[in-house]
Amino acid sequence: MKNNKPFSNAKTVTLLSSHGFLVESVERILGGIKHRRDLYRMFDVLAMKPVEGVICIQCTTKAHLASHRQALLDNPDLIVCLKSGARCQIWSWRKVKRHLQRPVWEPRVEEAFMNAAGKVEFDRVKHLPETGEDELMAA
Numbered sequence: 001m002k003n004n005k006p007f008s009n010a011k012t013v014t015l016l017s018s019h020g021f022l023v024e025s026v027e028r029i030l031g032g033i034k035h036r037r038d039l040y041r042m043f044d045v046l047a048m049k050p051v052e053g054v055i056c057i058q059c060t061t062k063a064h065l066a067s068h069r070q071a072l073l074d075n076p077d078l079i080v081c082l083k084s085g086a087r088c089q090i091w092s093w094r095k096v097k098r099h100l101q102r103p104v105w106e107p108r109v110e111e112a113f114m115n116a117a118g119k120v121e122f123d124r125v126k127h128l129p130e131t132g133e134d135e136l137m138a139a
Contacts, residue, residue, distance in 0.1 A: 007093070008044075008059040008060055008061055008091065008092075008093045009025050009027065009044050009045060009059045010025075011059075011093055011105055011107070012044075012045050012057060012059050012091050012093075012107065013025055013045055015107070016045070016047045019049075020049060021047040021048065021049045021052070021055075022047065022048050022049065023045060023046070023047045024045070024046050024047075025044060025045055026038075026039040026043060026044065026045065026046045027039065027043075027044045027045075038058070039056070040056075040075075040077050040081070041075065041077070042056070042058060042071075042072055042075055042077065042078060042081070042088075043056040043057060043058055043088075044057060044058055044059045045057040045059060045091075052087075053085065053086070053087060054085070054086045054087065055086070055087045055088075055089055056081055056086050056087070056088045056089070057088075057089050057090070057091055058072060058088075058089070058090045058091070059090075059091050059093070060090065060091070060092050060093070061092060061093050061094065062092050062093065062094035062108065064092070065090065065092040065108070065110075068090055068092070069090055069110065069122055072088070072090065072112065072120075072122075073120055073122075078112060078120055079114070079120060082112060082113070082114055082120065083114075087111060087112075088111065088112040089109055089110060089111045089112070089125065090109070090110045090122065091107040091108070091109050092107065092108045092110075093105050093106070093107050093108075094106060094107075094108065108124065109124070109125040110122040110123065110124050110125065111123060111125050
């Protein structure tokens with residue numbers, strides 16, 4: 001199976017940078033074995049911008065969204081991040097072809113939140129922060 005992780009990380013960094021975020025890939029490559037380790041074993045990208053705050057992002061492809069979401073939900077440190085005021089998101093990239101146009105890569109963005117019972121859930125984000133760009137919500 002092809003590793004799309006560097007691709008999805010780079011796409012996320014590029015898109016957020018173009019919208020004025022201070023962005024950094026925080027995933028580490030350990031030794032010469034090409035093993036990757038996420039920040040807090042959860043996040044690949046860290047982004048920040050006044051008003052938006054700090055956003056911790058797990059990057060993946062559409063095919064791996066469910067497994068990455070479950071891995072985050074199973075990690076007790078996700079609650080620490082949320083209670084600390086950080087926003088935690090999953091960006092899953094997919095190729096979308098619109099009528100009579102060439103395919104383009106778009107992210108599906110989901111954000112973690114604590115429900116009334118204190119459990120963590122994910123909800124789909126309808127647009128990029130402070131941009132109002134609804135094209136990220138392709139059906």
